[in-house]
Amino acid sequence: MSIEVIVDILLLMGLLIIGVPVPFCFAAAALFLFLTGDYVGSNFLVAAGFNKTSSIILLAMPLFILVGEIMSTGSLAARLVDFCDSIFGRLKGGLGVVVIVVTAVFGAISGTASSAVAAMGTIMVPRLVERGYDRGYAAALVAASSVLALLIPPSSAQIVYGWISGTSIAACFLAPIVPALLLMGLFSAWNFVMTRNMPIVQPEAVGARQAIKDIGVKGRRATLGLVMPFIILTSIYGGLATPTEAAAIAVVYALIVGVIIFRDIPLRELWRIGYSAGTTVGVVMVLVFFAVMLSRLYTMENVPQSVVNLLLSISENRIVLLLLINVFLIVLGMIMDDFSGLLLATPMLLPVIRELDIHPVHFAAIIGVNLGMGNITPPTAPLLYFGARIGKTRLQGMLKPTLILVLFAYLPVLLLTTFIPDLSLWLPRLVLGIN
Template sequence: MNPLIIMDAGLLTLLLIIGVPVPFCFAGAALLLMMFGDFGSTSFLVGAGFNKLNSIVLIAIPLYILAGGIMGAGGIATRLVDLADSIIGRLRGGLGLVLIVTTAVFGAISGMASSAVAAIGTVMIPRMVERGFDRGYAAALVAASSVLALLIPPSASMILYGWVTGTSILACFLAPIVPGLILLTLLGFWNLILTRRMPLKQPEPAPMRAIVGETFIRTKKAAAGLMMPLIILGFIYGGITTPTEAAAVAVVYAIPVAIYVYREMNWSGLGQVLWRAGQTSGVLMIMIFFASMLGRIWTLENVPQEILESFLSVSENPIVLLLLANLFLMIIGMFMEDVSGILLAAPLLLPVMKQAGVDPIHFSAIIATNLGMGLITPPTAPLLYFAALIGKTSLSGMLKPALVFVFFAYLPVVLLTTFIPALSMWLPSLVLGLN
């Protein structure tokens, strides 16, 4: 391999380890190659970056970020929590189950794990602490559950994966759903186990009629928010709109719901949401721009092929190749969040996956579960730090339950997804008729 490429990969890794913001990490790695590489005129690299940004598919991501921000500020999170609490909150440890379920539903609205941490964590952590849950445990469960936003459609990560690899975005939306449901089940199981010895306060017993009445009232209050993921996915899979157009529909639907139905956001608040969504989207576009330039150079230098050859030098056995690819993804996931991980890893590992006989749709579920696990795996674990900030707790108090979730919920899902293709291929085959 070209020594300059090795130096460039080392620089990228160093910048990530010392905590430089990810867009600047990609920018530094790209600029190093532009300054010292023998590529003649580098104007084509700038053009490559802008050409990647000039995509109708990418418009969907800031629109979903905006829709999730509107619904988070507009009261949808509180109403989802109240509804789930009325159904399962009376069980011992039930409030943890409420958190897991509402995070999955909110993930189907926002498509971003960080949005789910902010919206659901702000509501749930104080409520859980009030009922006797350990604050560190509550924050760790918020972080672990928020990864469901990557697996439950519409997912911004799957939009990026489909765009980078040229795979059907509709199929990529469907592929991680079954692994996501398995993960939801495992998180619920470990929540019940880990809360057995906590001094939890149970709600006062109530007659069934009162519980049903309360659930009915809260369902009516949450109905407008619950309709949003149904509208998005119904429009996409009903062939009415593309994913990008469905994102625009979601924004148009979310504004009147937040302002006139829930009445928890005004037009001034909408301006603040627009500003925050613009900041997030701007950072994302800068990262995509420099990552595209870096990817173009690495492709010219045959880095994907050299990674494939290095893997094949270890073994040509498909099982070994899959294990090596998973290890590669786990390491990447420990140092960068899902979006940048997909931009870097998807084009590099796709040749390896094809060599191992893995369908690109199946690989979308593999990469989503791996990078999702990386978001709560030290040393970087961005979602753990974010949840600690939201929950006003220390990382040390979150570490033990977080590691339980990593080793006994996420890791089994990663292995099942990797070695049982039917888990990720069944729904795309059923809905889209893929073979």
């Protein structure tokens, strides 16, 4: 690896650490390497960027982002919250389980962890505080639960990974489901432990008949929201639609429900929804454009092969190498959002994965769990800072519950996902028959 490449990587990391917007970090790194390297012209870089951003597969990502905006504007998200609250809310600490489940479902549909924090933080943090939960704990729980958006289908993170690696997106959707369910279970268990001494105000006790009636009423109100993931996944795995087509179906469905059926999204709001989703998509596409350019330059400079050689020079033991990969991904997740981390890490680590004979579908789960953990791991933890802003609290109050969830829920699941491939490969083999 040349000195120019080493300086370029240090430049990229330095810009990220000091808080420069991520697309500008990738642009600066690509420009530095192009100016200091020996390349004939820039046409190949621009072509690479445009070819990737015009991919029909990548179109699914902005469509799912638009679905998230529609859901958070209308009452679909609130109806899902009310339904889950009718099931778990009467338990002490039960509203925390509601946060975990609904944030995971909403984050999966909207496709991004940050959109889940924004929507669920706005809805759930005030409700949790009103019930007696500590505000810092409430914001931490929303931020930690939001990373499940990287794991539960349809996940934009898995779309990006499948697009870069050339792996079946349908298989990538299925791979992280079991780790996600394990995480939800552990989050829920630790939620009950951490809230046992909080002065939580529980709803008034009712008889079994009234409780069942309440669940039925709120379940009917939430039905149209609950069937959305079913429609999306059934259309994909039933062979009726590609992920991109399924995302388009989800947009149309959300608009019909919000504008025509529930009538809680005024027509004048559609422009604001489109503008908000468009600005998010614009940032993501600029990021993809420059990340692809940088990835092409790194490939030409043999950076992926240098990473392979570096890791193999440290150890040839498979377990040690997998641990090193995990550490690298966690650190990357600490300083980058999920999209940025995937765009940088996937092309760099795929040669290592092939060398270790790890199934690319298994690696889809590994990279998703890793980057999610990094996003909520101090000291940088981009999702924690965002959660603190949305929850109107200080980061210090979020650190203790976050670290408990990271060390005693996320880390065990990460190790299980890494070293037990069947956790990730069981569903893809069952549903799609992959080897």
